[in-house]
Amino acid sequence: MRHLLSISDLDRADIERILDRAASFAEVSGREIKKVPTLRGRTVVNLFYEASTRTSSSFELAAKRLSADVVSVRSTGSSVDKGESLKDTIQTLTAYDPAAIVIRSPHVGAADLVARWSRAAVVNAGDGKHEHPTQALLDVYTLRSRLPALDGASIWIVGDVLHSRVARSNILAFQRMGAQVTVCGPPTLIPRGIESLGCEVTYTLERVAEADVVYALRMQRERMREAFVPSLREYATRYQINAARLRPGQVLMHPGPVNRGLELAADVIDSPQATITAQVEAGVVVRMAVLYELLAGAHPAVPDAPEPVGAAETAEARA
Amino acid sequence: MTSALTHARGPAEDLLIRGAHVMDPGQGIDGLHDVLVRDGRIAEVGERGSPALPGGAGEVDGAGRHLFPGFVDPHVHLRTPGQEHKEDLATGTRAAAAGGFCAVIAMPNTDPTVDAASILGSLREIAAREARVPVGFLAAITRGLAGSELTEMAELRDAGALGFTDDGRPVTSAGLLRRALQYQRLSGGVIALHEEDPSLSGDGAMHEGDVSALLGMAGIPSVSESTMIARDAALAGYEEARIHVQHLSCVESVEAVRAAKAAGVAITAEASPHHLTLTDESLRESLDTRLKMNPPLRTERDRRALVAGLADGTIDCVATDHAPHAREDKEVPFEEAPMGTTGLETAFAALHTNLVVAGELDLATLIARMTTGGALFGLPVPAIAPGSHADLCLVDLDAEWEVGEAGYHSRSENCCFAGEVLRGRVLLTVAAGAVAHRDRSLAAVAA
Numbered sequence: 001m002r003h004l005l006s007i008s009d010l011d012r013a014d015i016e017r018i019l020d021r022a023a024s025f026a027e028v029s030g031r032e033i034k035k036v037p038t039l040r041g042r043t044v045v046n047l048f049y050e051a052s053t054r055t056s057s058s059f060e061l062a063a064k065r066l067s068a069d070v071v072s073v074r075s076t077g078s079s080v081d082k083g084e085s086l087k088d089t090i091q092t093l094t095a096y097d098p099a100a101i102v103i104r105s106p107h108v109g110a111a112d113l114v115a116r117w118s119r120a121a122v123v124n125a126g127d128g129k130h131e132h133p134t135q136a137l138l139d140v141y142t143l144r145s146r147l148p149a150l151d152g153a154s155i156w157i158v159g160d161v162l163h164s165r166v167a168r169s170n171i172l173a174f175q176r177m178g179a180q181v182t183v184c185g186p187p188t189l190i191p192r193g194i195e196s197l198g199c200e201v202t203y204t205l206e207r208v209a210e211a212d213v214v215y216a217l218r219m220q221r222e223r224m225r226e227a228f229v230p231s232l233r234e235y236a237t238r239y240q241i242n243a244a245r246l247r248p249g250q251v252l253m254h255p256g257p258v259n260r261g262l263e264l265a266a267d268v269i270d271s272p273q274a275t276i277t278a279q280v281e282a283g284v285v286v287r288m289a290v291l292y293e294l295l296a297g298a299h300p301a302v303p304d305a306p307e308p309v310g311a312a313e314t315a316e317a318r319a
Numbered sequence: 320m321t322s323a324l325t326h327a328r329g330p331a332e333d334l335l336i337r338g339a340h341v342m343d344p345g346q347g348i349d350g351l352h353d354v355l356v357r358d359g360r361i362a363e364v365g366e367r368g369s370p371a372l373p374g375g376a377g378e379v380d381g382a383g384r385h386l387f388p389g390f391v392d393p394h395v396h397l398r399t400p401g402q403e404h405k406e407d408l409a410t411g412t413r414a415a416a417a418g419g420f421c422a423v424i425a426m427p428n429t430d431p432t433v434d435a436a437s438i439l440g441s442l443r444e445i446a447a448r449e450a451r452v453p454v455g456f457l458a459a460i461t462r463g464l465a466g467s468e469l470t471e472m473a474e475l476r477d478a479g480a481l482g483f484t485d486d487g488r489p490v491t492s493a494g495l496l497r498r499a500l501q502y503q504r505l506s507g508g509v510i511a512l513h514e515e516d517p518s519l520s521g522d523g524a525m526h527e528g529d530v531s532a533l534l535g536m537a538g539i540p541s542v543s544e545s546t547m548i549a550r551d552a553a554l555a556g557y558e559e560a561r562i563h564v565q566h567l568s569c570v571e572s573v574e575a576v577r578a579a580k581a582a583g584v585a586i587t588a589e590a591s592p593h594h595l596t597l598t599d600e601s602l603r604e605s606l607d608t609r610l611k612m613n614p615p616l617r618t619e620r621d622r623r624a625l626v627a628g629l630a631d632g633t634i635d636c637v638a639t640d641h642a643p644h645a646r647e648d649k650e651v652p653f654e655e656a657p658m659g660t661t662g663l664e665t666a667f668a669a670l671h672t673n674l675v676v677a678g679e680l681d682l683a684t685l686i687a688r689m690t691t692g693g694a695l696f697g698l699p700v701p702a703i704a705p706g707s708h709a710d711l712c713l714v715d716l717d718a719e720w721e722v723g724e725a726g727y728h729s730r731s732e733n734c735c736f737a738g739e740v741l742r743g744r745v746l747l748t749v750a751a752g753a754v755a756h757r758d759r760s761l762a763a764v765a766a
Contacts, residue, residue, distance in 0.1 A: 087650050107652030108536050109606035128654065129535030168535050192540075193532035 359752020
């Protein structure tokens with residue numbers, strides 16, 4: 001595997017291998033010195049064209065814990081602001097001979113372009129409304145510790161699917177892992193043709209009790225101005241996940257940041273059914289595993305890298 | 320062709336094209352003939368070996384090749400004035416000649432817009448110096464394509480405008496379009512329409528459907544085009560006006576045009592080689608910005624409806640919508656890229672390969688649809704008949720070539736067929752009696 005551009009680049013075995021590796025890094029994160037020398041002397045560039053807190057900080061931390069040299073470039077204050085094209089920026093950064101470029105862009109396909117223009121391994125950290133594959137991987141990682149198996153599990157993705165790259169990557173990833181995906185939201189925020197991805201579509205939460213997992217998406221406040229919904233109040237009355245709607249035993253997920261009182265009620269955010277904090281924790285180890293897979297996985301085992309653990313366990317659980 | 324067309328007249332060259340398979344559906348010719356061109360006109364269409372080679376005439380071996388009337392493209396963007404870094408009248412008409420076109424009609428969305436007689440006049444002066452094949456011009460319907468005030472349509476017609484269009488943009492206001500249709504009774508000139516409801520197309524970058532759902536890209540629904548065609552056909556019917564619908568892309572639009580024709584509306588329509596041969600499925604593989612155009616590539620169902628419409632005459636002609644863009648403008652993420660593909664050099668070969676060789680359309684119908692686009696705007700149809708102006712193209716239907724491998728005659732290289740191996744190569748184009756293009760292989764044979 002040379003790049004991680006889309007979940008469609010991965011088969012189930014790839015996902016399991018990456019997540020098993022992430023589990024082994026979780027052990028490193030428990031140590032006082034949370035660092036392994038795997039990527040010592042190699043450079044990872046984080047190129048963020050959009051505001052991001054958790055994704056950019058967790059990629060940075062992941063690279064540092066693998067002992068890589070990390071350069072973070074944000075659009076604000078850089079030559080990007082001075083009208084430099086993406087191609088010229090990539091050519092400039094390529095001069096530093098980075099081992100990997102992590103890119104977040106408001107444009108669909110930006111990571112593919114970087115992969116074409118650079119020799120580095122490229123990780124898509126979000127390209128427009130297309131995909132956010134590492135988010136999907138960390139969500140699957142989180143679910144593995146909450147569910148006995150994803151095979152046959154029913155996962156509902158609720159909210160603004162139209163504008164969500166998280167939704168698209170997760171539909172693909174959850175299905176790769178054997179789950180059944182249903183998307184639910186106002187008809188104006190469900191893209192035409194989404195069922196061609198293999199998911200079911202519904203416009204009400206009537207049957208949400210059937211779900212094993214409820215994955216709520218962030219609702220952007222500007223969607224009301226754009227006439228996608230008549231009001232946020234009506235959105236919340238129809239689609240908010242609250243204690244009355246969440247059945248005991250269901251897992252509640254959210255990619256963050258949460259709009260308290262909009263897509264999620266406070267009573268469920270802080271309940272033990274919610275995995276929101278666990279998802280953030282998973283972000284670092286899963287991104288370590290992705291960088292490892294792209295930069296070290298192709299080479300003979302690096303002697304001081306931790307061996308993946310848990311592989312045997314999950315294999316057993318599946319059997 | 321006529322005085323509405325302008326070009327730098329080349330020296331008339333007497334030619335005897337021997338033994339080609341001559342096909343001119345308009346004249347009912349489909350067989351092996353020798354064709355003699357003298358003083359810029361077709362002097363003789365004779366039996367093989369019958370015309371003698373006059374002194375000073377060049378001989379062209381047509382054996383195994385096809386001779387067609389020259390193609391006419393009623394929809395090209397030559398980018399002059401204002402964007403000569405993308406194309407100019409010399410490079411654009413060189414590309415046209417290389418594609419077998421003996422005449423083209425240029426769109427007015429230049430910088431400045433062709434919205435005043437003085438601008439059209441100076442543009443025609445440039446064409447008289449630089450254009451290798453005759454060029455006709457459409458003028459804007461509204462000043463600056465702003466959609467609010469009519470241009471001086473009558474004066475523009477007197478200055479040589481073949482018709483009017485705001486191409487690149489729709490005429491959003493039905494009220495304003497109605498005024499233009501009424502005013503057409505005074506000015507004449509076909510009103511050509513880019514049909515799109517911006518409240519439906521929004522910031523869409525591709526067809527709205529399964530592929531846009533997968534990619535998370537804002538889509539342009541097919542109904543953003545077809546609803547405007549239905550509206551404008553109703554207006555044209557009411558005002559008894561003459562309209563032409565540009566670049567049809569979807570099944571609903573073909574149905575709207577078919578219904579309007581059945582209702583007696585004076586409406587014609589065109590479709591582009593890319594909409595007739597490609598679909599949005601190509602974008603699953605790669606978000607190649609050369610595949611970004613407006614209207615967008617749609618589904619296989621739409622493509623088939625366009626081919627059926629072309630076959631039954633609902634769609635009157637092929638038009639390339641040749642839209643050159645600079646490399647730096649296209650080397651950006653898909654959503655950022657400008658809309659448009661070049662098409663003059665590949666039109667015939669792409670349609671021959673993907674429709675005729677593939678068995679979806681017969682060759683004679685393709686030739687008819689590629690030669691009649693100018694007639695919709697009042698130009699004569701090129702004909703292989705004694706006494707006609709010599710507008711011809713000689714094609715080797717079996718020759719395969721890879722698009723872009725040897726570069727392009729156009730100044731720009733944003734061709735949606737780049738890298739495809741196509742069958743059918745234009746060897747010789749005669750436009751208004753002069754040789755406008757001669758393939759290297761043909762020159763070698765002649766020498």
